[in-house]
Each structure stands twice: as C-alpha cells, then as structure tokens.
Amino acid sequence: xxxxxxxxxxxxxxxxxxxxxxxxxxxxxxxxxxxxxxxxxxxxxxxxxxxxxxxxxxxxxxxxxxxxxxxxxxxxxxxxxxxxxxxxxxxxxxxxxxxxxxxxxxxxxxxxxxxxxxxxxxxxxxxxxxxxxxxxxxxxxxxxxxxxxxx
Amino acid sequence: xxxxxxxxxxxxxxxxxxxxxxxxxxxxxxxxxxxxxxxxxxxxxxxxxxxxxxxxxxxxxxxxxxxxxxxxxxxxxxxxxxxxxxxxxxxxxxxxxxxxxxxxxxxxxxxxxxxx
Numbered sequence: 001x002x003x004x005x006x007x008x009x010x011x012x013x014x015x016x017x018x019x020x021x022x023x024x025x026x027x028x029x030x031x032x033x034x035x036x037x038x039x040x041x042x043x044x045x046x047x048x049x050x051x052x053x054x055x056x057x058x059x060x061x062x063x064x065x066x067x068x069x070x071x072x073x074x075x076x077x078x079x080x081x082x083x084x085x086x087x088x089x090x091x092x093x094x095x096x097x098x099x100x101x102x103x104x105x106x107x108x109x110x111x112x113x114x115x116x117x118x119x120x121x122x123x124x125x126x127x128x129x130x131x132x133x134x135x136x137x138x139x140x141x142x143x144x145x146x147x148x149x150x151x
Numbered sequence: 152x153x154x155x156x157x158x159x160x161x162x163x164x165x166x167x168x169x170x171x172x173x174x175x176x177x178x179x180x181x182x183x184x185x186x187x188x189x190x191x192x193x194x195x196x197x198x199x200x201x202x203x204x205x206x207x208x209x210x211x212x213x214x215x216x217x218x219x220x221x222x223x224x225x226x227x228x229x230x231x232x233x234x235x236x237x238x239x240x241x242x243x244x245x246x247x248x249x250x251x252x253x254x255x256x257x258x259x260x261x262x263x264x265x266x267x
Binding site for chain 2: 037039043048049050051055056057059060077078079080081082083084086087119122123
C-alpha cells in the first residue's frame with residue numbers, strides 16, 4: 001500500500017517536468033522495453049539505466065531477429081546488454097500483457113539459424129556496397145556507406 | 152547508476168564485446184575509461200563471419216567501435232552485494248576522517264554554518 005502511493009508520487013513528480021531528448025526515457029526505467037539496433041537486430045529486456053548518449057543497460061535482455069516470411073529467432077539465455085547509444089535506432093516500452101500477441105502470427109525458428117540468415121543478408125549488403133562504392137569512386141564520387149551508414 | 156559505472160564495476164569479470172563491424176571479443180575486462188575504451192585479458196576474438204577464432208592474451212578496444220557489451224545476468228547481483236558492502240563502510244570512513252586532520256574542506260564549511 002505504502003509502496004504504491006510512493007510510486008504514484010514519483011510519477012507525479014516526473015510528470016511535472018517535461019523532459020526532452022534523452023532524459024525523456026527516464027519514464028521507461030525499470031520497464032520492459034524493445035530496442036532496435038542499427039544492424040537490424042533488436043533487444044528486448046528491462047531498461048535499468050541510461051546516460052546522455054542513450055547508452056542503455058538492458059537487464060534480462062534477449063536478442064530477437066525478425067526475418068522475411070513471418071519468422072523470427074530469439075536467443076534463449078537472458079543477459080545484460082550495455083548498448084552503445086550510437087547504435088540505437090529506437091526504443092519503446094512494451095505492454096507485458098500484449099507483447100506476445102504479434103508473435104503468435106509468426107513462426108519461431110532456432111536462434112542460430114536466424115542469426116546465420118541475418119548474417120548472410122548483412123554480408124550481401126556489404127558486398128553490394130563495396131562494389132557500388134568502388135564504381136562511384138572511379139566516377140569521382142566520395143561515398144562512405146561502409147564507414148558511416150553501416151556498422 | 153550510469154551505464155559506464157556498471158562497466159567499471161564488472162572489472163575482472165568475463166564480458167563479450169561486439170564491435171560495429173560485427174567482430175566479437177570475449178574476455179575478462181581489465182580496465183575501462185569514460186570513453187568506453189576497454190582492455191581485456193585472456194580474450195578470444197571472432198571475425199565477422201563467426202568462423203575465425205583467435206586467442207589473444209591482451210586486447211585493447213577503442214570505445215567508439217563498440218556496438219554493445221554483453222555480460223552474464225548474475226553479474227548484477229554480485230555488483231549489488233559489492234555496493235551493499237561499500238554503503239556499510241562509508242559511515243565508518245567519515246567518522247575516521249573527522250578524527251583526523253585531513254578533513255574534506257566542504258565538511259568544514261558545513262560545520263561553520265552550523266555554528267552560526
């Protein structure tokens with residue numbers, strides 16, 4: 001009872017300030033979140049802490065890879081992830097009552113297989129851009145997809 | 152507790168570092184700094200295809216090349232215990248300081264205020 005009212009007070013306190021930029025995610029601390037990384041993979045877990053660079057610490061985190069053909073792979077062992085902010089595309093809170101609903105429409109495959117498939121797709125992108133970059137450079141265009149856009 | 156503080160608190164523990172390039176480094180964290188630069192001991196590096204494994208006794212990782220750092224879930228429990236120990240020690244240290252001559256200047260100023 002007392003803990004409930006104190007957390008309400010905390011919420012009121014947080015709501016009375018309009019945090020912008022990175023500080024806006026303070027409301028998601030200790031909640032289950034979904035983090036999409038720049039490499040296309042995602043991490044699902046409890047957000048424990050963050051800093052001004054959006055470096056995130058995800059507790060009990062699992063990695064999930066969504067693939068074509070309504071398939072996904074998920075790592076089995078929950079771990080702590082310290083994600084460097086640069087690599088984060090987006091982060092959002094999950095409703096733990098509804099988070100599994102969309103997954104019911106997908107088929108789960110082995111994480112190793114999903115990782116392999118994802119890796120293969122990534123390698124293809126790298127190869128394609130290496131060729132493109134080389135040709136563009138020969139025409140006088142300086143591109144830096146591999147160093148700037150792609151991790 | 153900031154993310155980098157977590158990193159400093161898991162020194163000597165096994166961690167996995169994935170670089171932006173996709174390569175991974177597995178090893179015991181020796182040290183880290185505020186730029187997230189790391190040094191690891193007894194490391195195993197894996198290439199981006201996950202095929203070439205290499206044993207390295209000591210490795211330095213530049214912070215801006217890191218994608219993420221992964222570590223075992225129960226490391227945080229160890230850290231909690233560590234922290235609890237520190238909290239217990241802290242009042243002791245303060246008492247010792249007050250007896251000694253080398254006090255924190257801020258503490259002295261507070262003392263003056265109280266006298267007024």
